[in-house]
Amino acid sequence: MYSCRLLPAVSWACIIVLVGMVLPSASTRRPPQQLASESLLHDSLVEQTLQPSKFAYAWYLADDDEDIACAILVSASIIKESATQHKADLVVVYNTDIPGKERFRRMGIKMVQVSAAAAKGESQWRESFLKLRVAELFQYERVIYFDADAFPLGSLENLFDIAQFPVELAAPRAYWLQQPFVQSGGPMVLDPRKLFFDRDFSVPMNKSVGMLDSEMDWVNSHFRDKADVLDGFYALLIGEWCATDGIYQYWQKYFQKSPEWVMQNAVMVHFIADWKPWRISSASRLNDKCSDAQPQLLQVYQRWWDVKARVCL
Numbered sequence: 415m416y417s418c419r420l421l422p423a424v425s426w427a428c429i430i431v432l433v434g435m436v437l438p439s440a441s442t443r444r445p446p447q448q449l450a451s452e453s454l455l456h457d458s459l460v461e462q463t464l465q466p467s468k469f470a471y472a473w474y475l476a477d478d479d480e481d482i483a484c485a486i487l488v489s490a491s492i493i494k495e496s497a498t499q500h501k502a503d504l505v506v507v508y509n510t511d512i513p514g515k516e517r518f519r520r521m522g523i524k525m526v527q528v529s530a531a532a533a534k535g536e537s538q539w540r541e542s543f544l545k546l547r548v549a550e551l552f553q554y555e556r557v558i559y560f561d562a563d564a565f566p567l568g569s570l571e572n573l574f575d576i577a578q579f580p581v582e583l584a585a586p587r588a589y590w591l592q593q594p595f596v597q598s599g600g601p602m603v604l605d606p607r608k609l610f611f612d613r614d615f616s617v618p619m620n621k622s623v624g625m626l627d628s629e630m631d632w633v634n635s636h637f638r639d640k641a642d643v644l645d646g647f648y649a650l651l652i653g654e655w656c657a658t659d660g661i662y663q664y665w666q667k668y669f670q671k672s673p674e675w676v677m678q679n680a681v682m683v684h685f686i687a688d689w690k691p692w693r694i695s696s697a698s699r700l701n702d703k704c705s706d707a708q709p710q711l712l713q714v715y716q717r718w719w720d721v722k723a724r725v726c727l
Contacts, residue, residue: 468555469502469574470524472548473562476541478511481692483518484726485562488718490521491725492566499571503554507547517725526551533618539628545598546629549615551606556581560600560682563690565718568681573603573644580605582614583637589646590661596641597649598630601682603642650680652689655711656704673708683714691718 471493473486490504504523509530512518518525528550531543548559558573560566576584584603585596614636617623623632633641653659654666655673665676685691694700700707700715 584642586649587646
C-alpha cells in the first residue's frame with residue numbers, strides 16, 4: 415500500500431543578505447535617515463535581481479521531437495501567464511537536441527542536456543525514463559514535473575507549498591486504473607536531493623530495470639510504499655467530456671457538478687493515448703474522434719490550438 419500523509423501548506427522564503435558600502439561623496443551630506451533608507455532600497459532591488467529561484471516547472475524532450483517541443487512551449491506559456499505567487503524557472507531536460515531552440519530562449523526556458531537513461535520503455539514510451547532526470551536538478555528545492563501531453567487549466571502553484579520537509583515523490587492517483595497506482599505524467603512533485611537520487615532515481619539511469627512498458631510502472635513498483643498520493647482530480651483525463659469514453663463524467667458524478675464546473679476547477683487535463691491535440695488538429699477531426707461530446711471538449715482543444723498558433727512559430 416502507499417504511505418499517504420497529509421502535507422501541511424507552508425510558505426517558502428529565500429533571503430539573500432547583501433552588505434552595501436557607502437563611499438564618501440556629496441551624497442553623504444544628506445540626512446543619515448535618508449541615506450539608510452536609500453541603502454536598504456538599493457539592497458532590496460539588488461536582492462530581487464540576483465535571487466535565484468528555488469522552484470521550477472519541468473518537462474522532458476527526447477530525440478528532438480517537434481510535436482513534443484511545441485507542446486512544451488504551449489504549457490510553458492500557460493504557466494508563465496498564470497504564475498502569481500512563486501518565482502519559478504521553466505526547465506526542459508533533453509537528450510539529443512531541441513528543435514527551434516530560439517523559441518525556448520525567447521520564453522526564458524532553461525535547457526539542460528542530460529545523458530539518456532539506461533532503462534528503456536516499450537514503443538512510444540521507450541525514452542520515458544528520461545523524465546526522472548528531473549530528480550537530478552539539485553539547484554532547485556522543489557520541482558513540478560508534467561508530460562508534454564498534460565495541459566494546465568488552472569494554477570499549480572499550491573504544489574510548491576505542500577510540505578516544509580523534503581518530498582521525494584508525490585503524484586496523483588491514477589483514478590482510471592486499479593488501485594493503488596499513481597500517475598507519473600504529472601503533476602508530479604519532486605524535491606531534488608542527492609540522497610534521493612543516489613538511492614532511488616539513479617537506478618534506472620544506470621542500468622536496465624527489466625521489461626516494463628514505461629517509467630510509470632517502475633515508479634509504482636519502486637515507490638509503492640513511500641509515494642505521497644495527490645488527489646486524482648489533478649490527473650483529469652480528456653475523456654471526461656466524451657460520451658463514448660470509458661471515463662466519461664467521472665468527476666461530474668463524483669462531485670455532483672456540471673461539466674463546466676469541472677473544467678473551471680480542474681488544474682490540468684491529460685490528452686492521453688490517441689487524444690493528442692497536435693494530431694487532432696481541427697474541430698472536424700475532434701468530431702470524428704468523439705461525435706457525442708460536451709461543449710467543454712472542444713473548448714479545451716480550442717484553447718490549446720490557440721496557444722500553439724501563438725508560440726510554435
